[in-house]
Amino acid sequence: MKLGYLGPEGSYSYIAAKLYSKSNILVGKPSFYDIIDGVENGELDYAILPIENSTEGAVTLVMDALLKTKSSKILGELTITVKHLLLGIGNNIGDLKYILSHPQALDQCRQFLRENYPHVQLITCSSSSEACSIAKEKGVEYGAIANQYAGELNKLNIILSDLQDNEFNQTRFVVIGRSAEGPTGNDKTSIALYLKDDSPGSLFKVLKIFSEHSINLTRIESRPAKAEIGKYVFYIDFIGHITEEKISEVLKKIEEYSNYIKIFGSYPKGEIK
Amino acid sequence: MKLGYLGPEGSYSYIAAKLYSKSNILVGKPSFYDIIDGVENGELDYAILPIENSTEGAVTLVMDALLKTKSSKILGELTITVKHLLLGIGNNIGDLKYILSHPQALDQCRQFLRENYPHVQLITCSSSSEACSIAKEKGVEYGAIANQYAGELNKLNIILSDLQDNEFNQTRFVVIGRSAEGPTGNDKTSIALYLKDDSPGSLFKVLKIFSEHSINLTRIESRPAKAEIGKYVFYIDFIGHITEEKISEVLKKIEEYSNYIKIFGSYPKGEIK
Numbered sequence: 001m002k003l004g005y006l007g008p009e010g011s012y013s014y015i016a017a018k019l020y021s022k023s024n025i026l027v028g029k030p031s032f033y034d035i036i037d038g039v040e041n042g043e044l045d046y047a048i049l050p051i052e053n054s055t056e057g058a059v060t061l062v063m064d065a066l067l068k069t070k071s072s073k074i075l076g077e078l079t080i081t082v083k084h085l086l087l088g089i090g091n092n093i094g095d096l097k098y099i100l101s102h103p104q105a106l107d108q109c110r111q112f113l114r115e116n117y118p119h120v121q122l123i124t125c126s127s128s129s130e131a132c133s134i135a136k137e138k139g140v141e142y143g144a145i146a147n148q149y150a151g152e153l154n155k156l157n158i159i160l161s162d163l164q165d166n167e168f169n170q171t172r173f174v175v176i177g178r179s180a181e182g183p184t185g186n187d188k189t190s191i192a193l194y195l196k197d198d199s200p201g202s203l204f205k206v207l208k209i210f211s212e213h214s215i216n217l218t219r220i221e222s223r224p225a226k227a228e229i230g231k232y233v234f235y236i237d238f239i240g241h242i243t244e245e246k247i248s249e250v251l252k253k254i255e256e257y258s259n260y261i262k263i264f265g266s267y268p269k270g271e272i273k
Numbered sequence: 274m275k276l277g278y279l280g281p282e283g284s285y286s287y288i289a290a291k292l293y294s295k296s297n298i299l300v301g302k303p304s305f306y307d308i309i310d311g312v313e314n315g316e317l318d319y320a321i322l323p324i325e326n327s328t329e330g331a332v333t334l335v336m337d338a339l340l341k342t343k344s345s346k347i348l349g350e351l352t353i354t355v356k357h358l359l360l361g362i363g364n365n366i367g368d369l370k371y372i373l374s375h376p377q378a379l380d381q382c383r384q385f386l387r388e389n390y391p392h393v394q395l396i397t398c399s400s401s402s403e404a405c406s407i408a409k410e411k412g413v414e415y416g417a418i419a420n421q422y423a424g425e426l427n428k429l430n431i432i433l434s435d436l437q438d439n440e441f442n443q444t445r446f447v448v449i450g451r452s453a454e455g456p457t458g459n460d461k462t463s464i465a466l467y468l469k470d471d472s473p474g475s476l477f478k479v480l481k482i483f484s485e486h487s488i489n490l491t492r493i494e495s496r497p498a499k500a501e502i503g504k505y506v507f508y509i510d511f512i513g514h515i516t517e518e519k520i521s522e523v524l525k526k527i528e529e530y531s532n533y534i535k536i537f538g539s540y541p542k543g544e545i546k
Contacts, residue, residue: 033387054502057495060330061383079502103376103397110334114306124376124397170502201490204480217474218503221495222330229327229352229443229545230491272502 002027004035004047010129010150016173017048019273020078032062039072039176046177055166056107058221073265074190076175079272084109084163087156090140098123100131101145109163181267183241190264193234195257209253213246242266275300277308277320283402283423289446290321292546293351305335312345312449319450328439329380331494346538347463349448352545357382357436360429363413371396373404374418382436454540456514463537466507468530482526486519515539
């Protein structure tokens, strides 16, 4: 089976893909859009996508892109602990004029970099592993923020360790595919809601339904509805499987308050690795 | 009075600062942290900060930074409609190899750029106006995404107009200062909550209190609590002024469920310009 991830080899998504399943063929793609397209058009069987980080919050590009999927569902999740290294072909941090990485990785180290290296220019790349290959090519003035695996792959030195601002730096990934997963007894469901009465106050009515049915929520996130300020889409994760009667009752009641409900899928509650 | 903004001159923050008040001395600062520090240490009387955009959502750096303020309060808000232009010293989009801007501006044009110019490398700068001055200096291979004002200031040509992915592209700014604003009868209040029972489900209990007191919410946003996955801080904006009895009653009841409540301030409901 082919499992897509945000490549190239050595990215955090690559590490998550390896931890998720050892028996798949891993296929690196250059962007989240290409990954989702690959699942939708059948080129990939599955894909793994970062959805939230404990320092930086929602991976908004992935959340927005998932809203537009047609045939793919969330089948699983996995949380990994992320440690950022500063890598380069040199050994001396004083030589660095540019630090490259994926925007989320730069954000996760922003305070550290700002306090210690305010004059180093930050440059975003499409992945932290791409940052490593650029740093290798360009020389001692260029550093990359990435993981140990990407450093070894590109034969880079570790200039500094544990750059992340937050010691609990975890990233949660979801796995998408075209089939649905049956209940395991320890499941989560992810949905998004466009409410009829388009205000955060009406979110209360929806949360009340969950509360009345004793369904525990694990995440609520608002994203702009891509209209004027004050219009939102709410993403809700909760405990339970879509095939349970209690859950289908709740979803029926929520429909009354919603213009549209997107069901991303039900999947076994994941581990932290 | 000195009003701080994310400079240099010509940035979207600069436009918002000019629209907010014509009688202030505008002081450009290189980062959100420097702006907030300036208000906290008395160098600035006020500052204007972008807080959410209708395409990209929360300006998370500002939201996280506001959580750490000591003496400053939100005194006002202003929403502006943002139109992005592609600017450069040349006229031909075919010459461009690099497009520079602030990460939020790049994000707001991402789909357009990906579909039309997938081979152009995107480079982030600390502001869209800095992007203009770099594009001017570096030549025809460099374009900048910014507003018309920044283009005129740097004598750049408009290569393309209306790049933003979302036709309703609005940014909401807040104004911070060290004094509190009295009630006007048409006010909003912004707070952040660290709930005791640290789950999105307990958010329901808090929303119930607002609902029972007929207080309308205008925004709910979750941000990671900078701990492991699943721990959140909730940002809530609602209609009313902190000096109203109804509001202080609600805040007292919410305290029961919270480890910590940060009150950002009460301020007159702002216009859209």
